[in-house]
Amino acid sequence: MRLGGRLAAAIEVLEDIGRRHRPVADALKDWGLSHRFAGGGDRAAIGNIVYDALRHKRSAGWLLGEDTPRAVGFGALLLEWGQTAQSLNDALDGDKFAPPLLSATEMQTIAGRRLADAPPAVRADIPDWCEPLFERAFGEAWVGEGAALATRPPLDIRVNTLQADRARVLKELADTGAQATRIAPLGIRIPPIDGDGRHPNVQVEPAFQKGWFEVQDEGSQIAATLAGAEAGMQVLDFCAGAGGKTLALSAAMDNRGQIFAHDAEKARLAPIFDRIRRSENRNVQVVTKPVELAPLSNHMDIVLVDAPCTGSGTWRRRPDAKWRLTQRQLDARKGEQSAILDAARAYVKPGGLLVYITCSVFSEENDEQIAAFRERNSRFVPVDHRALWDRYFPGHEAATRIGAGGDISLSPALSGTDGFYFCAMRNVS
Structure with missing residues (x-):
């Protein structure tokens, strides 16, 4: 043709x-x-x-x-x-x-x-009703941030350190134009395509079949790293979905300790079983029933809430969702997020962390959601997010926004990643 x-x-x-x-x-x-x-x-x-x-x-x-x-x-x-x-x-x-x-x-x-x-909303390529949401989230930079969410995305993968290292995977994918990611230490990026080109199907590569890597946006990798999972910990991934962050946390723990992968909708968990087998993550237990969750109450070092959201941070990859989104859907996601946070807090042990993540750029789903949660739960206090960022990603201070209330935001224009929000709160009770 x-x-x-x-x-x-x-x-x-x-x-x-x-x-x-x-x-x-x-x-x-x-x-x-x-x-x-x-x-x-x-x-x-x-x-x-x-x-x-x-x-x-x-x-x-x-x-x-x-x-x-x-x-x-x-x-x-x-x-x-x-x-x-x-x-x-x-x-x-x-x-x-x-x-x-x-x-x-x-x-x-x-x-x-x-x-x-x-007009500004046209240059940002967003619906008119989203203009105040972007202004609230990004201030004067909102038009550029919206425009960045309308660009072609790269293809990012995460090296599975249980099976390989980044140099080995880069060598395997040398003919794809793959390069080390700028921020994530285990990430590899295949640049955005031009014109009528197409990304290579990396999932047919022998290295993928052997479990050497998983497809995962660099922003998602960064959020998983910031959660701080370490060998020997007890971790609950409360909204595990297909298990991308579960596997990243498991590898960070070197298969030591325990990760419980849970999702309220069992169908979302279906892909995780093949992924676990391929990647040889051996410290993951998939938990679907409330009776299986009950013994975890007040025992978890980290409870990760990768909350259901509008997905506005992923509009580069799912642009049709941008035009289907409505205020009613945003309000529904906000209600779900609030309920999930209130449920997840019960599993955090004293001194443990409740980690809240979204792939949204909207304040309503992010810092405003955390502020409302903290009004209801004063015993959860945000950690020092500047120190947290500097611990894992020194030298990349300009690649993120650290909120005044204690949180971290990533975006295509600023970080070169999908849009992500991260907030870690310690249970000080």
Whole structure:
């Protein structure tokens, strides 16, 4: 397929997403199943256009003066693919599978607009209703932070020190462009792709099958490291999900001590069993029933709450979620977070830590949630987060924000990671 056919297909997928309000991955999968003639390279390029269009929906639509699937599809190529209006028309001209060329009116609109002149929420590529949330979280830097959440993400992996070291994994992945991460000591990064490229499928690598590494964003790795799990500790991962942080904590403990992996929804835990077997994490117990949790009360050195959240910090990877999010959903997540914190505190022993993490950038889910929890639970006191950061990541002071109330924030513009929030509170009772 030439660029014209790929763009037409991307517009078709974008129309399907808008019409049926469905996740982008589902829409792309269905398109592929109904167009089996498209090769792997074509499907990757179409997916790139769709994801770019969703990341830049506001700015791409603004350039063409409307937010139709056609407009944001063309706009994505202008913003991410190094195309100009004229080069696009030249590339599409004569391609019978291409959408109609840019009209004279569209060409004039594009020529007369500079993204620097667009409204702030357009430059940040966020919904209008999220503007005050970003201002509250980032202050004067909010437009740049929003724009950074609309960029293409890298592919990050964490070396499993139970099986390998970073030098060994870097050697295995040398042909992928992999490099050591800037902050996380066990991280490896494959840079963002360009144009119609695609990331390598690292999960088919023999090194992955042997358990040498796991796919995990550098920000998630940093949060797991900051939790401070050490050999011999008793740790409860209260919202373990698929187990990414559970495995990172287990490796940090060198398989000594005990980690209990729990999640209120058993289905989320399903992937953890294969991951444990592959990585040889032997100090993890999966706990699903309340009766199994009861003996852990007041006994845990660390209780990790990787709370369900809006996922606003992951919008680079899940841009369709940005446009589906509503205030009602945010309020629902806040209620869940509050209830989970109140439940998790019961398992922290005196002197132990309650660690709260989200992959959100919103204050409502982060520092405001912690402030409300502390009003209800004065015996939990934040640790010195500046000292904590300097202990694990010396020399990287500029890569994070340390909150006045005691917390740590990461973001694409500041840290080069997904957006994450971290707060560790000690039980001083």
